[in-house]
Each structure stands twice: as C-alpha cells, then as structure tokens.
Amino acid sequence: MRSIKRIIKIHELDGYKIYCQFNNGESRVIDFEEVFRKWDIKEGDLEYKLTQSLDEFQKVDLEEGTFVWKNNVIYNYDLDPIVMYEMSEMDESRNIEIGMMIKRARKDLGLTQEELAKRSGTSKHYISKIENSKSGIELSTLTRIIEGGLGKRLEIKIV
Numbered sequence: 001m002r003s004i005k006r007i008i009k010i011h012e013l014d015g016y017k018i019y020c021q022f023n024n025g026e027s028r029v030i031d032f033e034e035v036f037r038k039w040d041i042k043e044g045d046l047e048y049k050l051t052q053s054l055d056e057f058q059k060v061d062l063e064e065g066t067f068v069w070k071n072n073v074i075y076n077y078d079l080d081p082i083v084m085y086e087m088s089e090m091d092e093s094r095n096i097e098i099g100m101m102i103k104r105a106r107k108d109l110g111l112t113q114e115e116l117a118k119r120s121g122t123s124k125h126y127i128s129k130i131e132n133s134k135s136g137i138e139l140s141t142l143t144r145i146i147e148g149g150l151g152k153r154l155e156i157k158i159v
C-alpha cells in the first residue's frame with residue numbers, strides 16, 4: 001500500500017514558491033505561479049485573489065498535512081497534498097546525495113560494488129540501488145557501509 005503524501009513542514013517562502021517537506025522525507029518546491037497557470041485561474045475563481053496579492057498568498061499555513069489559507073481573501077481554502085506533491089519538484093538545495101558520496105568514496109578506494117558489498121555484509125545489488133538513489137537506507141546499514149566497507153568514519157551534523 002502506498003503511503004499518503006502529507007506536508008509536514010514549510011521550510012521557506014520565496015515569492016509564490018513554497019519550499020516544504022513531505023512525510024516521506026523529501027524536500028520539494030512548489031511554484032504556485034506555475035500551478036495557477038496550469039489551472040488557468042481567472043477572475044471569479046476562488047484562487048484568483050491569491051494570485052493578486054503576494055502578501056495574502058504568503059499567509060499560508062499547514063493544517064492536517066496540507067496548505068491552508070485562513071485570511072480575509074480566502075477563508076479555509078486547502079489543497080490536496082497528493083496534488084501538491086505531483087505538482088512539485090525536488091528541492092535540490094536540501095537533497096542529500098548519499099548514494100553519490102558512497103560511489104565516489106568506493107571508486108577513490110578502487111573498490112568494486114561487489115567488494116564493498118562483501119566488506120559491509122550486504123549485496124552488490126543493494127549497493128547499486130543505493131548508489132543510484134533507488135533505495136532508502138537505514139542508519140545502521142549506512143554505518144556498516146561507511147565504516148565497515150569503506151573504512152571511513154561516519155559523521156552526521158545537524159545544521
């Protein structure tokens with residue numbers, strides 16, 4: 001069963017762009033100028049007032065996993081988080097390229113995926129999936145790959 005996408009945090013607002021995080025851990029950006037253009041918003045549409053006032057648009061908030069506007073322009077207007085996810089793009093500025101970091105370190109050490117897998121107690125197939133961002137990774141597995149497989153020290157910082 002697929003998990004239902006929900007928005008859990010608004011990172012920042014930049015004009016009509018909302019940078020946010022979904023409950024799957026992805027940080028994404030939604031460009032509402034583009035959304036409103038795709039929806040062909042015209043005078044008389046509920047969203048039209050948001051297109052006319054950046055100040056009112058930026059009064060966006062989160063409620064029950066989606067964006068809501070509770071202001072004088074539109075009261076209790078909310079958007080489907082699944083639609084918002086589908087209309088968003090990855091926020092590359094917040095994307096952590098763990099797979100690319102592992103691949104680079106592996107190649108710098110002259111190791112094949114098979115050698116790294118053997119050293120870290122996993123499979124070549126799994127190493128390939130991680131390096132190509134096709135799989136998530138648990139912290140314990142990441143530690144095994146970095147410290148056991150690559151012989152490096154894993155350091156995580158929260159900034």
